[in-house]
Amino acid sequence: MKIYFSGDKSKAICPCCGLVDTTFKYRDVFLTETKKTVEKILVGVCDKCNQTVSTPAQSTPAIKAVREAATxxxxxxxxxxxxxxxxxxxxxxxxxxxxxxxxxxxxxxxxxxxxxxxxxxxxxxxxxxxxxxxxxxxxxxxxxxxxxxxxxxxxxxxxxxxxxxxxxxxxxxxxxxxxxxxxxxxxxxxxxxxxxx
Ligand SMILES: [Zn+2]
Structure with a gap:
């Protein structure tokens, strides 16, 4: 499994811009379905519109932990x-x-x-x-x-x-x-x- 670092480049589909180049950055991500925020995880950011458009595999456990936290x-x-x-x-x-x-x-x-x-x-x-x-x-x-x-x-x-x-x-x-x-x-x-x- 590949580990990405802040500043690494990739490609993803942006809902606004289509297929775009992305840059990995650390950001807080708001989970709409649970209304909770996952703090400071690595995400792929659209180079054109600056939206968060992807999450690499290494951020999945942190998202899962917040999603499934004791509620x-x-x-x-x-x-x-x-x-x-x-x-x-x-x-x-x-x-x-x-x-x-x-x-x-x-x-x-x-x-x-x-x-x-x-x-x-x-x-x-x-x-x-x-x-x-x-x-x-x-x-x-x-x-x-x-x-x-x-x-x-x-x-x-x-x-x-x-x-x-x-x-x-x-x-x-x-x-x-x-x-x-x-x-x-x-x-x-x-x-x-x-x-x-
Ligand atoms: Zn975009």
Missing amino acids: ESIEAQLPSPYLEVLDLACYKINPDAAHEMRKRLVLFYIHKYATQEFALKKSIQAHIDFSKKISVDSPKKRFSMKVSKKSALEFNKLVSALNKTKTETPKSILAEIKVDILDGEKFLPELRVLSAV
Whole structure:
């Protein structure tokens, strides 16, 4: 893959001028679809009208990072035992990184469901079994995470696959985490690697 530097020349199609010579320069680029600005990336500038007309491959990761930055949130008020399961599971995976693991663990599960590695039926059953033990006077606590657009889409897919609400869905995930990680040792090696990086 070729790396360009500021001042290098190329060619591109300019919407105003057609096929033109371009010069690479560092500029801020406004992304209309997300209304966010990617700061100081290398772009191809039309030599005739000075518009930004292209982006070299080396600027793509920076654009992608801004486009997919955590913007959506997953929120629910959950009876405390669900969050105790989450915290204890994170602690079992890595006591030194338990707090940072919370979001990663939930996203790991959402992703596993989205790629259909999990049987939804099993999670629904786990949820039923776990919820039976929770007394009605358990305090409720806020479960909230900022996630990328991609994870939010995966979460929404899971909400419809489970045929549950956005509040009920995290409960199914957390009940499954209890069965897999607290009652068993599923994914532990994989998750320990994830927690160490
Ligand atoms: Zn132009």
